[in-house]
Amino acid sequence: MAEPVFEPLLRELRDVVxxxxxxxxxxxxxxxxxxIWHTIDAELAELVNDSMVAGxxxxxxxxxxxxxxxxxxxxxEVEVAETGTTRRLTGQLVPAGSARVTVRWASGDVTVxxxxxxxxxxxxxxxxxxxxxxxxPADARPIVTSWxxx
Amino acid sequence: xxxxxxxxxxxxxxxxxxDAWDQLVERYARLVWAVARGFALSATDAADVSQTTWLRxxxxxxxxxxxxxxxxxxxxxxxxxxxxxxRRNGREVIxxxxxxxxxxxxxxxxxxxxxxxxxxxxxxxxxxxSQRCQVLLRxxxxxxxxSYQDISAALGMPVGSIGPTRARCLxxxxxRVELHTGGAKEQxxxxxx
Numbered sequence: 001m002a003e004p005v006f007e008p009l010l011r012e013l014r015d016v017v018x019x020x021x022x023x024x025x026x027x028x029x030x031x032x033x034x035x036i037w038h039t040i041d042a043e044l045a046e047l048v049n050d051s052m053v054a055g056x057x058x059x060x061x062x063x064x065x066x067x068x069x070x071x072x073x074x075x076x077e078v079e080v081a082e083t084g085t086t087r088r089l090t091g092q093l094v095p096a097g098s099a100r101v102t103v104r105w106a107s108g109d110v111t112v113x114x115x116x117x118x119x120x121x122x123x124x125x126x127x128x129x130x131x132x133x134x135x136x137p138a139d140a141r142p143i144v145t146s147w148x149x150x
Numbered sequence: 151x152x153x154x155x156x157x158x159x160x161x162x163x164x165x166x167x168x169d170a171w172d173q174l175v176e177r178y179a180r181l182v183w184a185v186a187r188g189f190a191l192s193a194t195d196a197a198d199v200s201q202t203t204w205l206r207x208x209x210x211x212x213x214x215x216x217x218x219x220x221x222x223x224x225x226x227x228x229x230x231x232x233x234x235x236x237r238r239n240g241r242e243v244i245x246x247x248x249x250x251x252x253x254x255x256x257x258x259x260x261x262x263x264x265x266x267x268x269x270x271x272x273x274x275x276x277x278x279x280s281q282r283c284q285v286l287l288r289x290x291x292x293x294x295x296x297s298y299q300d301i302s303a304a305l306g307m308p309v310g311s312i313g314p315t316r317a318r319c320l321x322x323x324x325x326r327v328e329l330h331t332g333g334a335k336e337q338x339x340x341x342x343x
Contacts (some may be wrong), residue, residue, distance in 0.1 A: 009320055013276065016269045016290040023183040027197045031179050031204040035163070035171040038208050052237050053230075065238075106201070129202045147205035147229060149198045 028104065033137070040144065042133070045071030047146040069145040075144075076132060080150050087125045087150050093118030093134065102133040125150070157217035164211055175204065180292040182228045185304045188285030189232040190277075195239070197198055199231040200214035221296055225289070229304055268331075275326035283319035290316065 049068035068077040075094040080087050088104060096118035102111040105128045114120035114134075130150055134143040156177070162170035182203050186196035207214075214223065232271050264270045275285060282305060289296055289304050302309040 007320060009324060010291055012269075012272060013221075013287060014293065015314045016264065016272050016289055017184075017250065017261060017267070017288060020273055021187055023180050023200075024197070027183065027200050028175065028179055030201050031175045031182075032168075032172050034201065034204040034208050034303070035168050036165065037205065038163075038171075044209060050234065052234050080301060103222070127197060127198075129205055131205075144209075145219070146209060147202050149235065 042142045042144040043070040043071050045076055045143050045145045047148055071143050074143050076145055089122045089125055091120045100135040103130055105130045156220050160217045166219050178224050182224055184288040184292045185215040185225055185228040185285055186232055191235055195235050197226055202231050203228045221300035225300050225304035242332050271330045272325055275323055278326050279322045283322055
């Protein structure tokens with residue numbers, strides 16, 4: 001565990017960074033507030049693919065971003081399109097079927113219906129950390145996706 | 151000692167104790183912030199990375215194995231989120247090791263809060279070394295000091311290479327500082343080449 005001496009230059013650097021670029025209070029507060037999501041009783045569908053990462057050379061101006069979330073009994077595919085300052089989420093549930101779909105972010109949410117083919121569209125979603133909640137008629141618990149910054 | 155404490159805090163947070171969660175945030179939030187800013191993300195993007203990272207921890211709280219690696223887990227998650235945003239913004243990621251080598255004599259607006267010339271030079275020099283070195287040095291300079299395991303996760307580098315990289319990055323920083331402060335002297339000695 002012995003680590004090298006804390007060089008004077010590093011100490012100086014810490015002081016400078018503390019002055020110029022400390023962690024903003026609102027960022028610290030938001031991190032603490034994230035804990036309220038802990039109590040949610042739901043199945044998690046994890047992010048398994050992100051065209052932004054997998055594609056390598058994808059640029060902001062290229063085709064829409066594709067996200068794939070996978071849960072125990074569901075797959076949620078979402079296309080994220082930039083519409084000015086907000087985002088439009090077009091999704092597909094697999095297996096197909098109707099459901100209530102809620103897109104949540106820290107300060108709000110929007111709920112839409114997925115049709116019998118499992119398709120849904122949510123507009124006016126802010127560029128923020130969001131998660132998608134899916135409630136299907138036959139499920140005991142809702143399904144929630146991983147949080148993702150869009 | 152610290153590791154055990156982290157494990158205890160994690161267990162308490164799992165049980166729903168929000169005080170324990172707050173303490174975990176206090177302990178690691180600066181590391182997460184340092185990683186995001188080290189990748190030269192804007193304050194808004196860095197706030198996004200921080201938020202996504204902590205939300206991911208909430209969602210994995212009940213499944214997280216090896217609580218002693220929490221710092222590393224957070225640093226890795228933050229790094230992945232940074233790379234996502236860097237790509238989204240259409241910036242290059244391959245230049246991770248390139249010296250940025252900005253024109254000398256262009257202090258950033260943030261540096262105006264710094265009263266001493268030495269501090270301003272140090273801040274400016276930090277922005278001129280490679281991205282990898284910026285992430286490393288900013289992470290190292292956070293309080294409480296992260297472990298080498300945490301740093302290795304932040305950079306996606308083996309633990310064994312952190313020591314040498316740290317020395318190299320500090321050396322680069324030192325040389326940039328000297329370039330700014332000793333420019334006049336250097337010109338004299340190099341004799342107008």
